[in-house]
Amino acid sequence: MIEVRLYAAQRLSAMVLAPLVIAHLILILLAVEGGLTAAEILDRTRGSVGWALFYGVFVLAAAIHAPIGLRNVIREHTSWRGEVVDKAMIGLGILLFMLGGRAVLAVVVG
């Protein structure tokens, strides 16, 4: 059943995202001290398999998580219903995955 599958995807992606977001927040709070520079970021990420995996998984989980959440929001707060919403959300997921994947490539490979 679609609702059970979406629920499973939403909660499993959340369980993956939770530790990643904690790490991301700590990193942000450490990195913003004295301002961000591209050199600082890229020194850390360029050529790093670890960061590639970290951000790769992050992007994939977020690309699954966000559209399912937005689907609920749209169905509950707008009059937009049915298959067209589901298709739009699949489109959003693919878009997020491609844009996110490109960003990961940009900071890891260059």
Add this chain to the structure above:
Amino acid sequence: MTVTETDRPAEIGSEPGSETGTLTVEVWRGKDDGRFQSFTVPHRANQTVLDIVTWIQRHAEPALAYRFACRVGVCGSCAMTVNGKPRWTCRTHVGKVAEDGHLRIEPLRNLPRLKDLAVDMTPFFEKWQAAEGRFHPTKTRHDPLSTISPSSAKRKAADAGIECINCGVCHAACDVVAWNDDYLGPAALNRAWTLVNDERDGGKRTGLDAVSRSGGCHSCHSHGSCVEHCPVGLNPTRGIAGLKRMSLVGLLTGDAG
């Protein structure tokens, strides 16, 4: 409108009791396009909101429509919105809910209005059925009685949700019910949870399927408004979380989906 007390014998809504001033009571009149009508009602000690409504109907506005039966918190028919919150009016003391001697009484939310304070409970009970909220017998009268240990985890889970009086308060308090027409609601899902935990029930598979459709248990966002307002202290949010877990286990073990 000010109404003076008549010298009728004591009756529902005018029990003897020390009068302690008056209350200003605004009552919803009509259907969706109605209006509030204001009444001045004598305030007595130990008066309930249902007493107030009954006093108005007996002494001021005989055409006022509302619903009640047992007056002791068992039948679940007298729920209304009182100063913005859904409540069982027969067990709600005026002294606890009046704000500066003011009461505003409206019909329950999230159900079609019929007239004044009465709503149509049909959608509520239809959702109860849609959630497979009924017992599916597996035995006949010729079989021996089932032996169920009261201390088993499943029976405890069922017992925790079994005292629902179908008053509709949780249904009226729930935002998801308001936002999603398909949503079965906390009462129906709570009933489904008691049944999937009932070892004697033969409809667990159909029950779990029924609450896994669009508008089923996965639509709940755990606001907990049902728990906040349930007059008999049940916790539908907890039961719905149990249904979600059960459906997930079913999916992961290939038992559903």
Add this chain to the structure above:
Amino acid sequence: MRLRPSRNHPGFWAFTAHRISGVALALFLPVHFLLLGTAMEGAAGLDRALALTDNPLVKVAEWGLVVLLAAHLMAGLRVLILEFLPWRDSMKRLIALGAAVAAVVGVIFLVQVG
């Protein structure tokens, strides 16, 4: 507009924070990815994107997003705890703790930037 009295409890506030932060983060994600994508053109490209945060308005928005991310995390943990761990009646204290964590993250960010 007056808050509906039946909604005034911590569970509703936790949900509201979860939903608003979720929508904001979902809308922000594509922008975030596009900005990081400028690193395709090397450090200079990314530096040009990062220069946007010199604008005080963007700085405030950035701070807001960090707080919203922390809030969404904590509200999400509440849901996971509520659904997957044994029931606890202390959920309301957890909600207060979550709000406190989000606030602390916001303060640390301000201190670090300032």
